[in-house]
Amino acid sequence: MNIVQELKRIIPEEQVTVNETVLAQHSHDESHHDPHLPDVVVYPSDTKQVSDILKFANQHQIPVTPFGVGSGLEGHVIPYQGGISMDFQLMNQILEIRPFDFLVKVQPGVTRSQLNKELKKHGLFFTVDPGADATLGGMAATNASGTTAVLYGVMRDQVRDLEVVLADGTIIHTGGLAAKSSSGYHMNGLFVGSEGTLGVFTELTLKVYGIPEVIMAARAAFPSVKQAVDAAVAILSAGIPVARIELIDARSIGQVNHHSGTSYPEAPTLFLEFHGNESGLQQDVEFAQALAKEEECLGFKFETDSLQRAQLWEARHNLAYAFIHGNPGKKLMLTDVCVPLSELTGAIENAREAITASGLDGAVLGHIGDGNYHTLVIMDPANSSDLQRAEDVNHAIVEYALSRGGTCTGEHGVGVGKMKYQRQEHGQALDVMNNLKKMFDPNNILNPGKVIPRD
């Protein structure tokens, strides 16, 4: 059987390609993980086509790996067992905006910036903002989050309903339109974060929010990372409802300034944002400033102008790219753990020590309001000593987080990079996860070799 010819009978033939450049584009993500070519790339344009392709693939035990824009960081979209890469770029419609219900229904190929551009017309916005302009399907697949999760929650918290095509082509819905439900078994949360291994998303109904009446952004620099973290923890413990609270260490600020043309003082810095009404914010911000002062804050600078505010967050979002562009020929190893807030200061100190001990250049930053932080370790992937040392740093950071009740991945997902920690983190629950995988995907065609080390 010729898979490509068969696929061209199932969907229009211009939606099936084996063009080498296209295959290469679908062989990697933005991480250091090794690339691998799919056998064929398909571009379904509706749910029925996705269902028909899966039915066919399931019957012939052909791997299917969903693909958004390839901005993942743990190798999720790399088709290590070949087969079909299913690209959702033709399914990029915003299907319905229900302003009154604070809901939007989208196809999986819609990107977050595309959605926000449209929502703005209704005075609404979608909160989840990973660094990349990822697709919403991809963001649901990895349970992405980003800078605003501390106030609004992660991707899993925004999903009201998913249309999912199962391995055998069956189409189900995992939720509904109601804000609350105690009906049936709740499957939204199970599918969110399943990285294409349990089913393929073809429609997402997501929560959106009204654009806040007032937004205030600020930068606060500190003498040390520890003081910056302690100030953040104090602000959160005081119950001040910050919408964003990001740590950027001195090394990262340097890279930001270099890449984005800013001139922020090169010291450990908190980037903060407050959402609310005029009077409430004034009181919150004053309180936050007082708490920062207790940690010897070097200056609390407001970005009142909306352009300056946009520049600040763009600089933050571009940080990984800044490091990549600032180190030509090098790659980044990104760590991504999340610990309980009470363990954050110790975890970040430990991470900094691990980087220093490795002899590699690296930065510490992250969404510390959730206890989720990253380190960026700069390495030459062709240099096996570099790679090993970077992997050692990653390993040390994960081990520390797991020993403190944390998780091996706060938002990037498991992919192939964090599979080795699944048993340690989940214990006997991993056996249940394995049973779930077998139940949903008995022929192991859905993004095989990811998330769950198959027993």
Added chain:
Amino acid sequence: MNIVQELKRIIPEEQVTVNETVLAQHSHDESHHDPHLPDVVVYPSDTKQVSDILKFANQHQIPVTPFGVGSGLEGHVIPYQGGISMDFQLMNQILEIRPFDFLVKVQPGVTRSQLNKELKKHGLFFTVDPGADATLGGMAATNASGTTAVLYGVMRDQVRDLEVVLADGTIIHTGGLAAKSSSGYHMNGLFVGSEGTLGVFTELTLKVYGIPEVIMAARAAFPSVKQAVDAAVAILSAGIPVARIELIDARSIGQVNHHSGTSYPEAPTLFLEFHGNESGLQQDVEFAQALAKEEECLGFKFETDSLQRAQLWEARHNLAYAFIHGNPGKKLMLTDVCVPLSELTGAIENAREAITASGLDGAVLGHIGDGNYHTLVIMDPANSSDLQRAEDVNHAIVEYALSRGGTCTGEHGVGVGKMKYQRQEHGQALDVMNNLKKMFDPNNILNPGKVIPRD
């Protein structure tokens, strides 16, 4: 084999009883659903005992039905197939409070008022507040919510981790301590709301919140239910972060006054609560008042005194009891649907018409900020015409909700009462739910005959 004797070998014999009064206590909940006796009641005192009992029950295919305080409303705890009723009153310890992480770890038999009493010492509170003083295990089992879900979310949103004993006695954890995780398959949300049919909870790690700096409560009466609902929807659409927004119709206000000794004006009324800082609240409340005025609000009365505020919410929480006590010999049929906010006004008008057409006495009330409302229909359970008419009202309300994208149960759960709507609401997803049930409970011993109509 004598089950009781065997159980007395597995756990201390004083934790096993067939006392008739105790069996009768475990034969019903607070609903109109028919009672049924268990064969035996057990009181495990730790996780190992739960595991040992389940291993035994699974081996011998004996039904096990978990029991909290029996405050359910859809027959969840009624052991229709006999067997073991597993009462968690000995597992009522608050195991750990982590104020810095806004987390608490409890055993399933802890009640919400017990938890809040303890949390208060740390300036914290647990948000979820169903009418009854239910156990936290029971609340997780039904995905309970209540009046504050509109701001803080439902039970499912508060669960960070569950220790679950599976049908075969295996003990797993479904989450961890970190605020975010993209690791493994997320099973918290699946087990929450599974009503004891997939596993038994033995420990819960829950999110808690700092007691707000300022709390303001208010009552706003309106000429009609429609205007009250429209005002609520306007307040929510304006993005005012109300913590509670409850509708109580005139009939219910009468019952409240009678039962609680209050003298609230007998008109459709919104009970509201705002949480925040002093300045922010002032601005929010003024805006809310202005919006209420546009719906011809008859008066916006603040309960500034904390005692008056407590009285207001106690009156609200006791409403169902007020109806029961006010109608000796009668029972209540409680409906519990949830619809998208845009459908709420129509849904409530439709519900009122259904009650009026039935000729029965009934009230409309609920957590309308989420689109979740109840009707209380008063009936004589010994009168088959009453019962049929009440069931017809329930049916009409559910059908309307499902036809508008809503759910057959917003917070009470499926139990036995809402099983007949599962296919209509979930379509082919019900087959997946059935497969999940079979995977987790192949011998069908866990609360059999609930939630999922077994195929």
